[in-house]
Amino acid sequence: MPVLLAPEQAPTLQTLLANANILGLDCRPLETDNEPSPRIRGLGSLLSAGPEEISFLANPRLSHQLSSCRAAAVIMTEADRQRHAVADAPYKVVLCPEPYLMYALLAQWFDQHRLEGLAAGIHPSATIAPDAQVAPDVSVGPHCVVESGVRIGAGTRLGPGCIIGAGSTLGRDCLLHARVTLYHGVSVGDRAILHAGCVLGADGFGFAPDPRSGSGAWTKIAQIGGVQLGDDVEIGANTTVDRGAIENTIIGDGVKLDNQIMIAHNVKIGEHTAIAACVGVAGSTIIGKRCTIGGAAMLSGHLVLGDDVHVSGGTAITSSVSEPGRYTGVYPFAAHRDWQHNAAVISQLAQLRRRVRATEKNNS
Amino acid sequence: MPVLLAPEQAPTLQTLLANANILGLDCRPLETDNEPSPRIRGLGSLLSAGPEEISFLANPRLSHQLSSCRAAAVIMTEADRQRHAVADAPYKVVLCPEPYLMYALLAQWFDQHRLEGLAAGIHPSATIAPDAQVAPDVSVGPHCVVESGVRIGAGTRLGPGCIIGAGSTLGRDCLLHARVTLYHGVSVGDRAILHAGCVLGADGFGFAPDPRSGSGAWTKIAQIGGVQLGDDVEIGANTTVDRGAIENTIIGDGVKLDNQIMIAHNVKIGEHTAIAACVGVAGSTIIGKRCTIGGAAMLSGHLVLGDDVHVSGGTAITSSVSEPGRYTGVYPFAAHRDWQHNAAVISQLAQLRRRVRATEKNNS
């Protein structure tokens, strides 16, 4: 459950809205009376928010929860205010054309407050190479290792146990959670968020068959490319992005990768593409801008996906896709016995089609 | 291969059975003679157990291995004793109505012996916040980090390199293997077993589209919920359980998660549900009690699975399931060329059905 700020740290609603980096959002409390602005200690859902928290209505299917909401204030659109009888509600109404975005910004504000309480500076147990260039206000957690030739930009924070390989670079204001590993020669832009256990720059999976060996042995192809992340990239927990064979693997600006994803060598991902958990992208595939890839989807190697392609979860993409749109390929589940009966026909579909053709011919 | 106890540490069969925490199991050696009880140095399969080890018959298909078994003792049911000619066998027969459960308990006993040999106490290289509440007999391995406000219950052991984030709690008698990571605000019950590389509490994958950006950029939704594990939970290696967006992600009592699993934000898993490796569960899905989910299955988000639902490996569950039972959806594999022929019909199935209908009409 989200932690509440101590009452003395909690802003008034008015101050909160003024400070929440909501520039550009036309957002204001609907002042229906002359009561003083309430203190807001946290943010909750319509169901869970208590009388010192702020909530929001973004999903129309939850509007029935308004009537029992106990929050101090609720963010909603003008249209929702008119649609629902909130005039007598015990909460303040905050009008905003984009309540979901507003919620995102407020959640950031409350979380930022927590982050500011964390320790700063270089922990004495960290190991930092003498020639690493670490900006003065960088935080480095316990047991981190920063190898030779690394450069880390201002405002960047490394959680406990992070390892930054030789010659890698981190931009400004990055947040590395615990146990992030960068191999050598990995370049990360500004404002990256890297989650625990992710690994950037491990070797791509490249081997040459060696005809001199009679046994089928593989010869390793050393992976001498790197990994290059743009700005505003987020990488999930235990996700892996392999280094390129010769050139770099490239993750564009604003790309968001969830947990447990595998990005193979030489892949290129366009700006603002978002990939859900457990996806695998095989080597040298190029993904366009603003794509979304659903969880546990799989992309074969050496493909090209255009911009604005949306892949459903669980789908195997085995050939290139140039047209924007949504693509799906999931075997429908059923009760096990029904599945058995129907799946038995799958291996005879070509034959079944021939039989239909023969019958049609017979009939014509 | 399992290590054998030194002969002087090995219990007699009689002592072993008395000490193996087998309360409630009606289990006893079949004393066919007056020989002294043999020393038992370890546990092996029917095929591998040597003359100082105990074995068991739980799978009827392995009963032919009884005739060549070299073990000191074999656990079996009374029915199996009568079915198979074991009267002249060189091993002692231990009668037990639940040989498989008995094997589980004996394996625990031998493994516990190993664990007791491990170092205890707080390793000097560990970093522990002054305000963390660590019970006196807790073990903390090298290079661990225990952050501010953490509470750790009695008997809990942390392997090397574990990181316990600010304000998180671990119950009593938990076993954390190496490099387990808890973010802040994660709550773990008693007797948890957490395997290497698992990550509890990383951010859920939540972003709001920002209509103010013309480029398709995403605004991060800070994830301010937590993760809450019940008692007797086991989490596999490199598995990730994300923190909730606002509320907690909840893992019930007795839940067992294998390796490489992804549990997204706001998921709830009911008591004693077991999930095999490589499964992904998308956000806000609720799984009932006593379910089993096969390896590499995938559950879409915002679903509800009832109690006692069993999902086959590799199946994508894309809608809610209320009835208990087994559900499957796996594309049958075949030789590649056969698959090509049959798969080509898949994309014309609706058309094929129409043709069958037309022919039927023609014929009637």
Place this chain on the structure above:
Amino acid sequence: MPVLLAPEQAPTLQTLLANANILGLDCRPLETDNEPSPRIRGLGSLLSAGPEEISFLANPRLSHQLSSCRAAAVIMTEADRQRHAVADAPYKVVLCPEPYLMYALLAQWFDQHRLEGLAAGIHPSATIAPDAQVAPDVSVGPHCVVESGVRIGAGTRLGPGCIIGAGSTLGRDCLLHARVTLYHGVSVGDRAILHAGCVLGADGFGFAPDPRSGSGAWTKIAQIGGVQLGDDVEIGANTTVDRGAIENTIIGDGVKLDNQIMIAHNVKIGEHTAIAACVGVAGSTIIGKRCTIGGAAMLSGHLVLGDDVHVSGGTAITSSVSEPGRYTGVYPFAAHRDWQHNAAVISQLAQLRRRVRATEKNNS
């Protein structure tokens, strides 16, 4: 992008070819003039290689890039030299019957050069048990933990944060990248390459239902087997190989595992088999020699795959396969609406077949 050697470190082409461990490859520069052998500072693709780098033609589809290639030298077959007009090319031609293998060996050579620059010796922050047997020239990185009874062979290097559990062994000339975890009782052969975050020896997923519990609770089966890796094995980032229940999980000589793979307990993998990323292999399955398993494939438990079986990416193998060959089972993807129409028929295939049969009967 690959780093270039400093000019004074760069070998001449002649020296490079002589030193690149290319024994057995009949490989030589085509000396068309009397110019001195150029210095080679690195290796690049036909498109990217600059005038101080060497490149290669291995894929015939890239031969059109020869005309604009700026490399100092290009490796190709005699047949390709004759096929393409390279007589007047600005680069030296290096003839080789196996350009791809040659590329692999040269990439190793340049990468080896980088590795030789790394720090050696035992870092003072590493924790090494007094009874561990560590060969004199072993490198142990910062914050590593080497537990009691471990043996490490000559020339082996441990990156930062590796943890070697009690009684485990590493052979000679292994390379462990950062944060590799071996539990107790794991045996690794010579020349292994283990990538960041991989976990060898976590508990297999084994539980016995406890009929004494009315609630569906599971009793843990302690996993007392180990993990045994042959020589020349490579394991990818965040891959997990579980320890056996009683016997060992076994990975044969020359096996290559990519990232994010899960190998369950008691699995056996034959020599020189290569498995791509995100594959799950369930318990007790046996995979033959020289198999290849495509990315995100899944193998059920207790199967036997013969030698030289090739599984396509995304395929679920649910029964044993004895014949060599390629096997596939992937649902073809389509535009979402087309998929919906066709998938709706899947659950009625058995019925559709009956209708076809009935029509055929009617017609005959």
